[in-house]
Amino acid sequence: MLGSDGFGCGGSLIARDVVLTAAHCRNVTMYAVLGRHDLNDDDGEVIAAREVIPHPGYSDYIFPNDFMLVFLADAYTADNVNVVKLNSDPSLPTVGQSLTVMGRGDTDVDLVSTLSEDLLSVDVIAISNEDCEASEGYDELGEYWTYAGMITTDMLCAEADGKGSCHGDSGGPLVIKGDDGSADVQVGVVSL
Template sequence: MDMKNITKWSLALGALTLATACVVAGTDADPADWPGMASMQSVSGKEIYHECGATMISDSWAITAAHCVETARIENGRRAIQYVPDASGDLVRFGPMILTIGAGDLRKVSRGSVFPIREVVVHPAYKRGHAEQGNDLALVRIDGTWQGPVARLDGLTGSVSDFDPPYSELTVAGYGKTGEQATGQEAVSRTGRHLSAPMMVLQEAYLPKITPQECRTDLEGLITQYGLQDDYAGVSVSPETQMCAGASYSDSCQGDSGGPLVQRGNGGNGPVQVGVVSWGLGCGREGSPGVYMRVSAYADWIAETTGIARSAPPAAL
């Protein structure tokens, strides 16, 4: 994940200095292992840009990070448009937002998997421009119906309570950068548009879980080391609403924001999403864990917003 002086839309969308979050030390992923995995993209003329990850959680709703959509606006009551800052800091129209779902390779997108975004709901407690202060979640509704598999959310439509801890593991996936200095990739889409993304092929990585106390200690040390006390004054990691994972050899990075952190066990029922990529300081740096929003803490808000019925017991935080 990126420090504040690394732009969220570094591919083409201007210089918005936010704390944001491919997968560092990852391997090619099978999309069948990542139900509902999606690439959130912006379209400008004949150009398509991957911005963030997301996960379909029903046939019409996806979950992502709030900082990925905090400057989006709904136009004509049915289309989400991405706005970006110009040189003076004023927001200007960039282009429509779309969701590409279930792609193992963004260059090979199947029909019926690309949808316009028609509604964006940012968590009401999120503070714009400050992902590091928490509540970094948003829900987006597509214009259409996704016919494929969807993710199960811990505490809402899935549960990790039955997973055997010694054998359960955390994994993250995305189309983000494979390192802080990694260059992006370019290709031509199936429809003939120019496509830009940090990584075209979906990546995944296993992440060690970091305790909240270890996470706070590590981040506080790095904030001091990097001289970011003013930017990150009072930042803390809430064990109720956030979780930390990652080590120097594996991490999420720019372009992975909004994507899924899942837990897999030996129950044979597939993965359960426990987190959403939020923020961090650098990618894969020694002693720099990634911070993820804990989805079980927001199960009630997700259910109320989307109408998804709870089918799993509330998660124990």
């Protein structure tokens, strides 16, 4: 988990001293909390960011290339967290493939600041960008949403009925699950 002054985003450890997250999570006083599965515990390590590098093609308008590398001041040393395996196959995921999204996002639709104390996950299905862009409807608060004109070719969409990533899950991983955690492959980063 990445944080700064009460703000939080997810992320994935891609090297012992590098976290992959979403560029819209950038903040100059960022730090990483690694190896802490329950926010009420003092497990794991808190490591300050040394350097934050958003994707050069990132824009705050519709979030294209919403990726960022956070280089940590020190390497994570504990053995209870594995470095994630990143996808190298451009044909994955396929439309209809089962994926898992993880994070500590908002658990109360009425209180945006109610983040989960435990790391949560939900299974979703990859959909085409065309179907994603055609998505529209009302959320739990009665607000109308549409993705028309917001989906770019560098984006990946996934859905599930009544489930998905939530506010506060940004930067967290979207993975194809393997037989065990070490076989998981990260195919995306939570953005919108």
